[in-house]
Amino acid sequence: MLSIGEFSKxxxxxxxxxxxxxxxGLINPDEINPENGYRYYSIRQLKKMLFINRLKSYHFSLEEIKAILExxxxxxxxKLCSALNLKRREIQKKLNAFExxxxxxxxxxxxLEKGIPIMSYLYDIEVQLVETQPMNILYIRRxxxxxxxxxxYGKYFNRIYKKIATEKLTLLGTPMTIYHSSEYNPAGNDTEFAIPIEEPVKGTRDLPGxxxxxxVLKGSYPELTSVYTKLREWIENEGYELVKSPYEVYVTDPNQVTVxxxxxxxxxxxxxxx
Structure with missing residues (x-):
């Protein structure tokens, strides 16, 4: 048996x-002395602790590790292989974002070294005035x-796609998100996840044109704030005003792109x- 100090070292x-x-309940000592409360671990528990440390190094949470151990x-x-594959994809996404x-x-x-202002990229964001057509959308609002x-995003779009497949509905477009809140609140924002379909079934509504x-943004989603800034600036300068909630249409599937x-x-x- 190993004392808690020896096991720790x-x-x-x-x-x-x-x-x-x-x-x-992640890893319990094999023995606790009832008289002095000293904790002791068995030699075989070293392997378990190394396994826990390995999963921690792969950025698994303690809750995730406990579920794997159980x-x-x-x-x-x-299931471990499946969990590792999922975590590897998560880490790869983070690496891509860092790159x-x-x-x-x-x-x-x-x-900056050439004397070009850091925010000059905003001038490269193009805005155009378009006339959109009405759409029948299958939606979830939360x-x-x-x-x-x-x-x-994944949870609710997957739920909508499942309904489309189950009921053999006709897909007419890519996923979109409509933002209804008048201001940003970290605690909660009124968000509508939707996909255009042909059939007017339960759970659909009309999105007016x-x-x-x-x-159009070609790049990482955090850059959308720059696009929103440019659009608001353009609307103000051109003498327009916002009349309905803004929305985003995801032309590409983030799970299918590499960069x-x-x-x-x-x-x-x-x-x-x-």
């Missing part, structure tokens, strides 16, 4: 952390916090002349 995990792991033996390898940021920073540095968005200021530059998003601001 071998695995390079503090005794405070080991006590916390015991509290949440898997039945006959399903553990298959995109580094490229953006490098371009900004080059421009209050979404800023923390919910990443998972929410009309005059829109439109811009952020391949993402194409159309942004529409319904407007009228003042």
């Amino acid at each position: 071998i695995c390079e995990v503090s005794t405070k952390t080991l006590r916390y792991y015991d509290e949440i 898997l039945e033996e006959d399903e553990s390898e298959e 995109y940021t580094l490229k953006q920073m490098s371009n900004d540095i080059l421009n 209050m979404m916090s800023s923390d919910d968005y990443a998972a929410g 009309g005059l829109c200021a439109k811009s 952020p530059e391949e993402l194409i998003t159309e942004v529409y601001f319904p407007v009228k002349k003042k």
